[in-house]
Amino acid sequence: MRASAVPARVFEVLAPAVCFLCGMPLAMEDRGMCAGCWSTVIPVPDTRCQRCGGETDGGEPLCLSCATQPPPQASTTVWGEYDGTLRRAILALKHHGRDELARPLGHRLAVRLASRPWLENVDAVVPVPSHPLRRAQRGWVAAELLARVVAKDLERPFVRALRRHGIGLQVRRTRAQRHDLGANSFRAVKRPHRRTILLIDDVTTTGATLRRATQALLDAGAAAVHCAALSIALDPRRLV
Template sequence: MFLFAALTNLLYPPACRLCDAPSPAERTVCRRCERALPATLAPACQRCGVELRGAFDARMDCAACREAPRAFELARAPWRYAGPARLAIRRFKYRRRWRLGRWLADGMARTARESLPLGEVSAVVPVPLHGLKRWLGGGNPAEDLARPIARSLGKPCRPRALARTRWTATQTRLSWRERSRNVREAFTALPGDVRDRTILLVDDVLTSGATAHECALALKRAGATRVYVLTAARTPLDER
């Protein structure tokens, strides 16, 4: 076993999963990349977690949340969707790098412990993909994040509690208004899994919040009491 490990190290020297610089085997991401991670800066909107710049009132809600109240109570993310955080998410999602997924999930679980009232959370639910998309893409990245997070927080993971009822267009280039029309009533939840419960909803990135909002609506229609949203990253305000 030792010889095997030594040989593997020789053939594939341990490297950072983001910048490929030599890095101890037990580290997924090297110290330099970790230091370059764009943290979500305080002050943040107390509801959706977006950074607030310049003047804000005592309620500390962003304009978007005041204009169109979201169906979820809180959304938190360890990082802004930029730099090494964006790279890690893209590699995990599109190249199926599971070690980066584990590493993202660790960061998310830490943020959940620090900033969400976990005592009342009784299930972790990933944002679902349409069945065909899940099949075509070889799985659901949100579920691959939700499982280790649930394990780490000691909560049950309920990947079938939410389902997508119709195909939705890819949202990368859509505004909040277009996005919210695109995902309106695209989800349905199983009351048996969520009624009278507080749900921790997990996704990779929170952009406009339209998807999380629709998921939270579906969960509440099925009787969920509260919905907290946890994502690996949050798009900065001016990119929404």
């Protein structure tokens, strides 16, 4: 059996019952990290630009850029900064098979999304797909695991509606290169006809990926796309 075919709960059973970060024994209710380490995973204030998730000026709902040239997505929600314990937890989820972290992390994002007024319009939760090379390496990916948790918590269907193609791995690219990637890096493999989509990613940096994935869904017929990322890399040097 390939590793990718092993259900996540099997890994949970096999995973040692110690905090992956500090090595403390885990209580029954803890997942992946002990309560002390979870307490250091804190959200950013929910005051970022409602449209793109960027910095705003003095409590304005939109940043300067979105006030003049808004991105294709109807909104962007981010939960925490890609730094410290949250960064280490996402890296453990992405690269070290610590799938048990997906539920508590995804749940945090879902709680923030649950208060959004547009949520009642959302028809499906869609993950930002990883590059095919990364899928082949690992078989499952952080954004998809998180999107499944968000979909379950918010009681919406989970749909793999996008495929990524034709570009190299994001982490090897500079900010400028990510910005200049061709517009066709995503394509819809499901027709989201007149549907409102909640698009989920684990980390956002420049927002270019969310914009392109959103545009692919809109081009395929989606009525609106709301974006959500568990974390935002405020300092792109922290990406790797």
